[in-house]
Amino acid sequence: MVDTPPRSKSGLTTRDNLTTLQTHILAEEQKYPEASGTFSWILSALALSAKVIADKMRRARIHDVLGSLDSDNVQGERQQKLDVIANEILLRCLGTRSGVAIVASEEDENPTLIQRETGGERPYCVLFDPLDGSSNLDTCGTVGTIFSILRHDRRAQSPEASILQKGTEQAAAGYMLYGSSTVFVLTTGTGVSMFVLDPSIGSFLLVQQNVRIPAAGKTYSVNEGNRQSFPQGYQRYLDWAQSNGYSSRYSGAMVADVHRILLRGGVFLYPPTKKSPEGKLRQLYEVNPMAMIIEQAGGKAVSGTTRVLESQPKALHQRIACCMGSPDEVDHVVRHLG
Numbered sequence: 001m002v003d004t005p006p007r008s009k010s011g012l013t014t015r016d017n018l019t020t021l022q023t024h025i026l027a028e029e030q031k032y033p034e035a036s037g038t039f040s041w042i043l044s045a046l047a048l049s050a051k052v053i054a055d056k057m058r059r060a061r062i063h064d065v066l067g068s069l070d071s072d073n074v075q076g077e078r079q080q081k082l083d084v085i086a087n088e089i090l091l092r093c094l095g096t097r098s099g100v101a102i103v104a105s106e107e108d109e110n111p112t113l114i115q116r117e118t119g120g121e122r123p124y125c126v127l128f129d130p131l132d133g134s135s136n137l138d139t140c141g142t143v144g145t146i147f148s149i150l151r152h153d154r155r156a157q158s159p160e161a162s163i164l165q166k167g168t169e170q171a172a173a174g175y176m177l178y179g180s181s182t183v184f185v186l187t188t189g190t191g192v193s194m195f196v197l198d199p200s201i202g203s204f205l206l207v208q209q210n211v212r213i214p215a216a217g218k219t220y221s222v223n224e225g226n227r228q229s230f231p232q233g234y235q236r237y238l239d240w241a242q243s244n245g246y247s248s249r250y251s252g253a254m255v256a257d258v259h260r261i262l263l264r265g266g267v268f269l270y271p272p273t274k275k276s277p278e279g280k281l282r283q284l285y286e287v288n289p290m291a292m293i294i295e296q297a298g299g300k301a302v303s304g305t306t307r308v309l310e311s312q313p314k315a316l317h318q319r320i321a322c323c324m325g326s327p328d329e330v331d332h333v334v335r336h337l338g
């Protein structure tokens with residue numbers, strides 16, 4: 001749904017795109033009479049977070065908030081100053097919204113219970129990687145925020161139990177990309193929509209609805225520095241790709257690499273390695289949301305040879321090997337693993 005400007009009396013029309021993320025979400029909600037508006041509140045909190053994070057990043061070097069802290073996160077990874085800042089911004093924006101029962105972040109060991117049951121509102125759990133690829137920040141590289149929204153399981157015995165749901169249970173997923181422009185990509189289960197921040201008005205404007213990934217694309221995205229420790233099947237795939245004229249593109253930020261593949265086609269892989277035998281990427285707030293976006297755009301997302309969204313997570317920070325992208329390209333990888 002993109003608005004068509006009315007023709008005014010003078011016959012002139014403004015061709016301005018007036019379909020914002022907010023109007024798009026409200027229009028989507030109208031399709032579900034039972035929707036309580038909670039969902040749009042959560043997504044607008046994410047949109048607000050993205051604007052604030054993008055603004056902090058643009059001025060990070062000036063305000064001396066680049067670089068790392070003398071601390072590691074729960075993953076044992078050195079925290080960037082902006083990791084912590086982005087995490088706080090998301091927690092504050094989400095924490096004030098009704099309908100958010102639980103938040104969980106890559107930066108925090110445990111989920112946070114925001115509010116106990118409040119009446120009939122359908123509560124949700126919001127999981128996120130606040131600044132994916134943050135090691136790129138010091139060199140002005142592209143980074144992003146990845147989020148996954150699950151329905152709160154009221155029967156769960158604990159906040160962690162409520163979020164340990166398969167990727168197929170996600171109510172929504174998406175990411176914000178802080179690059180040459182600030183992009184917000186979202187799916188609520190009925191296709192993928194893309195928005196770009198117009199800083200002059202402070203709104204995310206709809207630029208593409210029903211984004212479809214190309215069926216094929218001769219580009220693979222993997223950290224080839226780990227090649228020697230990949231299982232043999234992945235090495236066979238790389239030999240095949242390189243002898244068939246494939247290009248390699250890898251930025252070290254999953255959200256940037258997968259976004260490029262969503263628009264141009266290709267395949268992103270993080271196979272098991274000697275250092276990360278389960279794979280490095282976190283299932284609940286990196287792989288599952290990106291996999292939902294790719295599948296909703298017509299692509300495939302697997303771990304080994306099975307659909308990754310069907311994999312039952314056992315812990316909040318569980319890692320998983322993954323391969324996602326154009327359906328034909330994922331098939332090329334899988335057939336070499338057999």
Ligand code: P6P
Pocket residue numbers: 132133134223252253254255280281
């Ligand atoms: P490596 C960033 O730290 C991240 O979680 C993903 O965004 C990215 O794809 C991957 O790890 C990069 O890991 O081992 O290639 O540096």
